[in-house]
Amino acid sequence: MAPVYACSPRQLPVVYHPLYSQLVLPPAHRYPISKYQRLFAHLTEDLTLHQLSDTTSIAPLRVFTPTPVRVEWLKALHQPAYIDALIHNRLPAAKMRRIGFPWSQQLIDRTLMSSGGTLRTVELAHEFGIGIHLSGGYHHAHHDFGSGFCLVNDLALAAKHALTLDGIDTVMIVDCDVHHGDGTATLLADDPNIITFSVHCDKNFPARKPDSDIDLALPRATTTEDYLSAFGGILHLALAQHQPDLVLYDAGVDIHQDDELGYFDVCTQGVYKRDHLVLSHCRQAGIPVAAVIGGGYRSDHQLLVNLHAQLIHTALDVHGIMSSHRL
Structure with a gap:
């Protein structure tokens, strides 16, 4: 079993790189590429930065800079021919359309860095009990x-990287993005040490939803109360049954009632309460959590900032990291 974290980190470990928003997309593209830079700017506004080797200290946050994932690690998970074609711009046009982005070197660099950031977040969660990407x-x-x-x-x-760390024998992915985690379900279907748990809208992308280990499919227009009631009960049972040594949490905010690709009726406070359910359950059980901010879609990217920032607020609250600053 992973160690039980009896005390909280003095600062909240956060992973970020400027490359996350450095991607030029066609006008009116649906992907909110600027939200990462906007969120980081929001978190650092009016705070003093101190460079510490590969980290930046922003009381009450400590921001870690990731490195790109190694291509051979991607080939160990994905089909090597697919990864080679993707990196070298040899994918057929139909496959790039399915991805939804035009190919560019910026896109590849950003993808490798962001994937490396999630790996770093797992390492930080293992070390400190919490990490946010x-x-x-x-x-x-x-x-x-x-x-x-x-x-x-x-x-x-x-x-899979988490399973290579000391004391981590079982990982649970708690995916609360409004869209079903179909790729995760298929990639990990034969791995008994990784439990996939997807909470999603039943009538939303993707059309075909392969089985996760645990699926909670909720109807369109699900309200805050119904969402929290359904999710809270299953989360409690899932953690008790599987007793994971680490939770990888996708805290997508596209469950929000104003999301343009979501179709749920969950209010802003409901997003906070959902995050609090996950982080507090794991905190009480001594399970480290590596969280990613996940999806969220608005034409005005700035409207996503406060929603994503709630994950930071929740982690500070749950782990008792005090700050005189308002994030």
Whole structure:
């Protein structure tokens, strides 16, 4: 079993890189590429930064800079021919359309860095009991193709990486993005040491939803109360039954009632309460959590910032990290 964390870190470990928003997309593209930079700017506004080797200290946060994932690690998870074609711009046009991005070297560099960031977040969670990635959650990438803005599956990759760390024998992926984690389910279907748990809208992307180990499919227009009631009960049972040594949490905010690709009726406070359910349950059980911010879709990218920032607020609250600053 992983160690029980009897005390909290003095600062909240957060992973970020400027590359996350450094991708030029066509006008009116649906993907909110600027939200990562906007979120980081929001978190650092009016705070003093101190460079500490590969980290930046922003009381009450400590921000870690990731390194790109190694290509051979991607080939161990995905089909090597797919990874080679993806990196070298040899994928057929139809497969790039399925991903939803035009190919560019920026896209590849960003993908490798973001995947490396999720791996780093797992390592920080293992060390400190909590780690948050200001990107991640690319759960629609399958073995030999990408889909739905996802080129490679950082959640599956990070879960397998977690199993190489001391004391980690079982990992649970708690995927609360409004869209089903189809790629994660297929990639990890034969791995008994990784439990996939997807909470999603039943009538939403993708059309085909392969079985996760645990699926909670909720109808369109699900309210805050119904969402929290259904999710809270299953989360409690899942953690008690499987007793994971680490939880990888996709905290997508596309469950919000105003999300343009979501279709749920969950309010802003409901998003906070959902995050609190996950982090507090794991905290009480001594289970480290590596969280990614996941999906969230608005034409005005700034409207996503406060929703994603709630994950930071929740982690500070649950882990008792005090701050005189308002994030």
